Amino acid sequence: MIKVVVAGALGKMGQESCKAVLNAEGMELVGAMDCKEFHGSIGSFLGKPEVNIQISNNIEQVLLELKPDVLIDFTRPGVVQENIELALKHGVRPVIGTTGMAASEIEGFIKSASEKKIGGLIVPNFAIGALLMIKFATEAAKYFPNVEIIELHHDQKMDAPSGTALKTAESIASVRGNMSQGMPSEFEKIDGARGGDFEGMKIHSIRLPGFVAHQEVIFGGTGQTLSIRHDSIARESFMPGLILAVRKVMSLDHMVYGLENILFE
Numbered sequence: 365m366i367k368v369v370v371a372g373a374l375g376k377m378g379q380e381s382c383k384a385v386l387n388a389e390g391m392e393l394v395g396a397m398d399c400k401e402f403h404g405s406i407g408s409f410l411g412k413p414e415v416n417i418q419i420s421n422n423i424e425q426v427l428l429e430l431k432p433d434v435l436i437d438f439t440r441p442g443v444v445q446e447n448i449e450l451a452l453k454h455g456v457r458p459v460i461g462t463t464g465m466a467a468s469e470i471e472g473f474i475k476s477a478s479e480k481k482i483g484g485l486i487v488p489n490f491a492i493g494a495l496l497m498i499k500f501a502t503e504a505a506k507y508f509p510n511v512e513i514i515e516l517h518h519d520q521k522m523d524a525p526s527g528t529a530l531k532t533a534e535s536i537a538s539v540r541g542n543m544s545q546g547m548p549s550e551f552e553k554i555d556g557a558r559g560g561d562f563e564g565m566k567i568h569s570i571r572l573p574g575f576v577a578h579q580e581v582i583f584g585g586t587g588q589t590l591s592i593r594h595d596s597i598a599r600e601s602f603m604p605g606l607i608l609a610v611r612k613v614m615s616l617d618h619m620v621y622g623l624e625n626i627l628f629e
């Protein structure tokens with residue numbers, strides 16, 4: 365049995381993750397933590413009263429007492445870094461869904477997990493369709509280097525651009541390099557009108573109620589455009605990838621950034 369603790373268990377992704385772990389063969393949900401005040405078990409919160417796991421607000425105590433194999437984290441930027449440090453300190457494999465960390469922080473965790481020989485995964489997007497979108501977009505960029513990314517999310521999202529958009533831009537940049545696009549003399553009449561810049565690629569972030577998680581990668585060539593789009597219309601879309609990640613992390617002895625490195629290897 366793989367023993368799993370979920371951090372951010374009362375949040376949108378945390379709740380789905382607890383349900384997915386409870387339903388997964390060979391996995392046991394041993395702990396749930398969140399900073400929200402809730403007096404009761406995660407089972408009573410999820411409408412599964414038979415699951416009698418109290419919600420803790422002390423991650424280190426949970427890791428020390430329950431000795432899980434894996435920590436799933438869906439909290440928020442600023443919290444996730446501390447949780448990864450504590451997991452690595454106590455020999456627990458982190459499977460991280462929380463986005464918004466700086467590239468230098470991710471690099472630091474990859475280094476420290478390798479030194480400690482602890483497996484870990486930092487995954488900006490667990491949806492298999494999103495991983496395919498990134499793969500197809502990276503292939504297309506070899507032929508259509510002019511590209512812009514539009515990501516659309518619910519209006520409760522803290523970080524912009526999304527972790528998925530950054531991962532897509534990094535992957536596209538790895539095949540086309542840093543290049544300038546558009547008119548050198550273009551100017552913005554409203555700051556930010558042309559989006560954020562990643563190595564010459566524009567990223568546009570839309571936040572509105574009604575969306576879950578969506579991204580379109582648009583390529584432009586002479587007399588033609590190509591659009592590659594992925595839509596997560598429900599948070600269940602992330603769960604098969606998350607469960608796969610929990611299984612795979614058990615055989616890793618280093619930290620991997622991106623589930624595509626496991627799925628398409």
Ligand SMILES: NC(=O)C1=CN([C@@H]2O[C@H](COP(=O)(O)OP(=O)(O)OC[C@H]3O[C@@H](n4cnc5c(N)ncnc54)[C@H](OP(=O)(O)O)[C@@H]3O)[C@@H](O)[C@H]2O)C=CC1
Nearest residue numbers: 372374375376377398399438439461462463487488489490
């Ligand atoms: N990798 C992927 O496939 C996906 C990643 N994400 C990412 O996951 C993260 C969470 O998203 P989402 O579930 O929508 O967000 P939510 O705000 O719904 O959930 C986050 C939860 O973490 C809690 N929390 C905040 N601080 C702490 C803390 N110090 N200790 C424990 N719990 C804490 C929050 O409590 P409170 O509300 O009281 O602050 C909340 O219950 C985001 O970074 C998002 O970008 C989202 C979807 C898919």
Ligand SMILES: O=C(O)C1=N[C@H](C(=O)O)C[C@H](O)C1
Nearest residue numbers: 463488489521526527528577
């Ligand atoms: O906050 C979200 O909701 C999501 N966050 C991740 C990201 O930043 O890419 C993954 C997905 O887009 C949903």
